[in-house]
Amino acid sequence: MEKYISAPLTEECAKTLRAGDMVYISGVVYSARDAAHERMSKALDEGKPLPFDISGSIIYYLGPSPARPGRVIGSAGPTTASRMDKYTPRLIDMGLIGMIGKGKRTKEVKDAIKRRGAVYFAAIGGAGALLSKCITAAETIAYEDLGTEAIRKLTVKDLPVIVLIDSDGTDLYETEPPKYAKKP
Amino acid sequence: MREIPVSAISDALCEMCVSINHRLSPDMEKLIYSAREAEESPIGRMVLGKLCENLETAREETIPICQDTGMAVVFLDVGQDVHFTGGSIEDAVNEGVRRGYRDGYLRKSVVGDPLERKNTGDNTPAVIHYQIVKGDKVRITLAPKGFGSENMSKVFMLKPAQGIDGVKDAVISAIRDAGPNACPPMYVGVGIGGDFEKCALMAKRALTRSSDSLPANEKTAELEKELLGEANALGIGPAGLGGRVTVLKINIETYPTHIAGLPVAVNICCHVNRHIGREI
Numbered sequence: 413m414e415k416y417i418s419a420p421l422t423e424e425c426a427k428t429l430r431a432g433d434m435v436y437i438s439g440v441v442y443s444a445r446d447a448a449h450e451r452m453s454k455a456l457d458e459g460k461p462l463p464f465d466i467s468g469s470i471i472y473y474l475g476p477s478p479a480r481p482g483r484v485i486g487s488a489g490p491t492t493a494s495r496m497d498k499y500t501p502r503l504i505d506m507g508l509i510g511m512i513g514k515g516k517r518t519k520e521v522k523d524a525i526k527r528r529g530a531v532y533f534a535a536i537g538g539a540g541a542l543l544s545k546c547i548t549a550a551e552t553i554a555y556e557d558l559g560t561e562a563i564r565k566l567t568v569k570d571l572p573v574i575v576l577i578d579s580d581g582t583d584l585y586e587t588e589p590p591k592y593a594k595k596p
Numbered sequence: 597m598r599e600i601p602v603s604a605i606s607d608a609l610c611e612m613c614v615s616i617n618h619r620l621s622p623d624m625e626k627l628i629y630s631a632r633e634a635e636e637s638p639i640g641r642m643v644l645g646k647l648c649e650n651l652e653t654a655r656e657e658t659i660p661i662c663q664d665t666g667m668a669v670v671f672l673d674v675g676q677d678v679h680f681t682g683g684s685i686e687d688a689v690n691e692g693v694r695r696g697y698r699d700g701y702l703r704k705s706v707v708g709d710p711l712e713r714k715n716t717g718d719n720t721p722a723v724i725h726y727q728i729v730k731g732d733k734v735r736i737t738l739a740p741k742g743f744g745s746e747n748m749s750k751v752f753m754l755k756p757a758q759g760i761d762g763v764k765d766a767v768i769s770a771i772r773d774a775g776p777n778a779c780p781p782m783y784v785g786v787g788i789g790g791d792f793e794k795c796a797l798m799a800k801r802a803l804t805r806s807s808d809s810l811p812a813n814e815k816t817a818e819l820e821k822e823l824l825g826e827a828n829a830l831g832i833g834p835a836g837l838g839g840r841v842t843v844l845k846i847n848i849e850t851y852p853t854h855i856a857g858l859p860v861a862v863n864i865c866c867h868v869n870r871h872i873g874r875e876i
Contacts, residue, residue: 588838
């Protein structure tokens with residue numbers, strides 16, 4: 413099904429999304445990848461607050477290429493989510509409700525998704541030029557010294573994603589490829 | 597002896613970095629466009645359609661095809677009658693990469709110390725492979741490599757008794773394990789033989805061979821074709837969402853090896869398999 417949703421995301425809305433749905437996101441999402449996750453984790457260990465309100469938020473696993481003059485952002489496709497798995501269950505338990513990335517997740521992340529009614533979306537890997545057109549504003553809000561890995565507040569308009577793991581734990585990577593696998 | 601100023605290498609690389617990150621080589625474009633026609637799964641066709649659209653947007657609006665504009669892998673095939681002048685060739689390569697990534701608004705994805713992990717800020721150093729060849733020319737091949745797929749690459753030190761079946765299992769298992777993480781449809785470089793590092797280097801170099809060219813011999817060509825068929829029976833499909841097109845092409849290079857060994861390297865690349873060459 414095609415669905416249009418807004419971010420931040422409510423629990424009620426997240427629960428209506430099913431694996432395989434084509435979803436268009438509008439609103440505010442935050443970009444963060446490896447180094448930013450490590451710093452957020454360290455901040456939490458030290459009892460410090462996160463750089464943005466995690467409750468109901470969507471994190472886009474993204475390190476964009478630099479914006480050319482007069483543009484909002486450079487190429488902006490997803491990075492592999494599994495590298496963030498180590499940090500993710502804790503963030504989900506704190507209210508993170510959506511993640512945009514690509515690739516498989518660990519059982520711990522899937523369990524957290526089910527437990528808290530979160531959702532994991534895929535953006536098309538390697539379509540960064542096209543995806544960048546859906547980003548209408550970008551502002552670095554933390555860890556500027558990390559360059560591309562800094563946390564950015566992104567305003568998006570109809571960002572196209574597919575639900576990979578829904579709040580029931582159904583995983584599109586498990587259900588779809590077997591339909592096309594040929595037995596030797 | 598022919599003199600070549602190292603600045604010529606910098607200038608060429610600067611231009612190549614920018615060019616290849618915005619437009620793939622014709623063989624790669626052709627492969628992706630034909631994959632869209634071949635795919636049976638509706639979601640796979642949608643993904644491939646978006647990838648074609650992405651290539652057009654990148655080219656027309658000067659936005660990198662992928663935000664991971666890669667670590668710059670540079671092959672320098674240097675004619676033995678060439679004399680470089682005006683400085684260090686290694687510095688010249690890095691200067692070209694530095695300028696290309698800065699002026700082309702490409703992503704700086706390199707950290708200095710692999711454990712301290714501080715970004716070098718200019719995407720250097722490049723990974724440089726030198727080879728001395730006949731003649732008085734320099735052949736530069738640039739292959740900026742994204743790491744979503746690089747991380748899924750593998751080296752297998754097989755036993756000779758495992759033979760051709762062992763090689764096939766190794767390649768297919770690497771592709772299966774890469775799955776959706778490597779941004780399928782993938783492009784796969786395979787090195788068979790040599791030793792530990794030689795097979796890995798051959799696998800990397802295989803990625804830069806044009807997909808419409810043939811390997812060294814007929815037997816290797818058959819193996820490429822057979823493995824492609826097996827890989828595309830896995831069902832992983834575009835973006836890992838199910839389909840027939842999991843791998844666009846498998847390129848294999850081989851080299852003599854030791855009586856005790858059968859090394860196999862599988863270098864996985866995504867559909868953004870960037871390679872560009874220049875001769876000076």
